[in-house]
Amino acid sequence: MQDTVSADRVTHSDLANAVRVLAMDAVEQAKSGHPGLPMGAADMATVLFTKFMKYDAADPTWPDRDRFILSAGHGSMLLYALLHLTGVKGMTIEELKNFRKLDSKTPGHPENFMTPGVETTTGPLGQGIATAVGFALAERMLNAEYGSDLVDHHTYVLASDGDLMEGISHEAIALAGHLKLNRMIVLWDDNGISIDGPLSISDSVDQVKRFQACGWNAVRVDGHDPKALQRAISRAQKSDKPTLIACKTTIGYGAPKKAGTSKAHGEPLGAEELAGAKTAYGWGHAPFEIPDNIRDAWAKAGKKGRRQRKAWEERLKALAPEKRAEFERRVKGVRPAGLADAVARLKDRLVAEPQNVATRKASEIALEVITEAVPELVLGSADLTPSNNTKTKNLTAISPGNYAGRYIHYGIREHGMAAAMNGIALHGGYVPAGATFLVFTDYARPAMRIASLAGIPAVYVMTHDSIGLGEDGPTHQPVEHLAALRSMPKMRVFRPADAIETAEAWQMALERTDGPTTLALTRQNLPQVRKDGGAQNRSATGAYELSPASGPARATIFASGSEVEIALAAQKLLEDQSFAVRVVSVPSLDLFLAQPEKVRREIIGDAPIKVAVEAAVRFGWDSVIGPDGIFVGMHGFGASAPYKDLYKHFGITAEAVAEKVLRTHNL
Secondary structure: OOOOOOOOOOOOOHHHHHHHHHHHHHHHHHOOOHHHHHHHHHHHHHHHHHHHOOOOOOOOOOOOOEEEEEHHHHHHHHHHHHHHHHHOOOOOOHHHHHOOOOOOOOOOOOOOOOOOOOOOOOOOOOOOHHHHHHHHHHHHHHHHHHOOOOOOOOEEEEEEEHHHHHHHHHHHHHHHHHHHOOOOEEEEEEEEEEOOEHHHHHHOOOHHHHHHHHHEEEEEEEEEEHHHHHHHHHHEEEEEEEEEEEEOOOOOOOOOOOOOOHOOOOOOHHHHHHHHHHHHHHHOOOOOOOOOOHHHHHHHHHHHOOOHHHHHHOOOOOOOOOHHHHHHHHHOOOOOOOHHHHHHHHHHHHOOOOOOHHHHHHHHHHHHHHHHHOOOEEEEEOOHHHHHHHOOOOOOEEEEEEEOOEEEEOOOOOHHHHEEEHHHHHHHOOOEEEEEEEHHHHHHHHHHHHHHHHOOEEEEEEEEOHHOOOOOOOOOOOOOOOHHHHHOOOEEEEEOOHHHHHHHHHHHHHHHHOOOOEEEOOOOOOOOOOOOOOOOOOHHOOOOEEEEEEEOOOOOEOOOOOOHHHHHHHHHHOOOOOOOEEEEEOOOHHHHHHHHHHHHHHOOOOOOOOEEEOOOOOOOOHHOOOOEEEEEEEEOOOOHHHHHHHHHHOOOOOOHHHHHHHHHHOO
């Protein structure tokens, strides 16, 4: 089936077979994994890495490298074998032998925070190809800013049938086609097999026509023919559109009985099939053994981009010092020094000129200042720009073929937007912020989870944050979404009470570099409850005493967002009855709960009655008020009516809070 290993000449088959056998051996040793994809896709990966990738294994984070995204993350051993063979530091043969073991650099699916050379976490199907849209877009945007001498590379994706069946793929390819992201090239492992069996039992989409309808070039080739693959990739590099190359392959290529079947997908081959496949390849070496001549040839492929990298470094050095420093700052993810000062000045201005506005409008006010202080901040919205208030006057929109802007119209593609934001952030050079309604985090959640898992500093501007949006009714009124997002590890959620807290939330979101942040903002106007400005960010602890009691506190009212106004009104009602109450604003419950115990104890205080007020479900608040604390909020879904009527209907009022405090006191 394949050329035998030659002692004096290394063929394409030798190189591809080295990838295959390492993947097969690792899966077999782990007794777990997916050997079929690496066996079938090794030819296309070999052509890509030996003939096309602008890549230096000695520096896998070089900013102008080509990006390779393994969207079919279940085939992770394909990527690990490539990283090992090309010579990425730390990707030793021992790591391959430890495939899927605790603390290895070779987890079951690729994790960018664990493995050098992995561009993004993949595994949930569709995420890789959608994230790649962000990589490709960021490349074009940074190219528009800094020119081809510094930014001129491709984004390659290896996608599976499953990636293209997932709904997010349509959002992704439609956006990429619309924006003419011609530096994006997708190699589709068209093997016609899914876990259940032949793809024909569940799908009959002509993917080539589908991609063409979305504005892509799309061609079919034999995925085991290196010359055909080389011609197709060469043509794709010259295209003015993104390109899909449908590579017809055989899953489990070479396995005597399992090749071309679902049996090759997600389980070890077994000794008999493993031996049979190696015989078909003409491979007679021990497990994990790669002959020196093949290893040397792969190492050479890993070094072929070194000259390009060094030339790029010389061009970078030749830049004017200020421009070079700014480029390096941005690609390293270091935030500009002027952000904190800009926010402090804005807060002082708000103290002098209070703004009684919706926090979505307060966000826009903050962004007018912040977008000047943070030139790498890129904003966008899923077709809700006038509602989300994310496009400031100083921003121009990106359009097909014109990437010299900082605003992205994502269209009604919440999931695709969130995934593209991950790619923009991971590419380097930009901080992405994207917007929709809070209730539609349901549509974006899988990509938001990847951002949390992988530590990606994306910012989600989620407006219409409660029943306070009013007449659109319960389908649009988020009641459980704050709790759901707060429960996500490493996701930070802010629900600011006014314009000053909103500015502080933006500062915290942009200063953060180790994970994502959600800003939950109101549709309805709110009074400005903060009277102090200055450099101190009081929201940084997640909660703080906003209004102290007139004497020893008999109750503490904790509230977030729009309900802080209600808490203050309840405080006045109770103080008028000589019942001392303090109010604690909680702009970020999850951040507050992450504070040291001493900080939490001081802010929670020792008042015997504790109340939480939030127009959402109770889940999460018991950590502050205890299981016997009073909760004033939602206990089910919302309704359609003007928002003031809804607050009265659901009993989220100052009078209701005061009445419950007094009733509890009198028990």
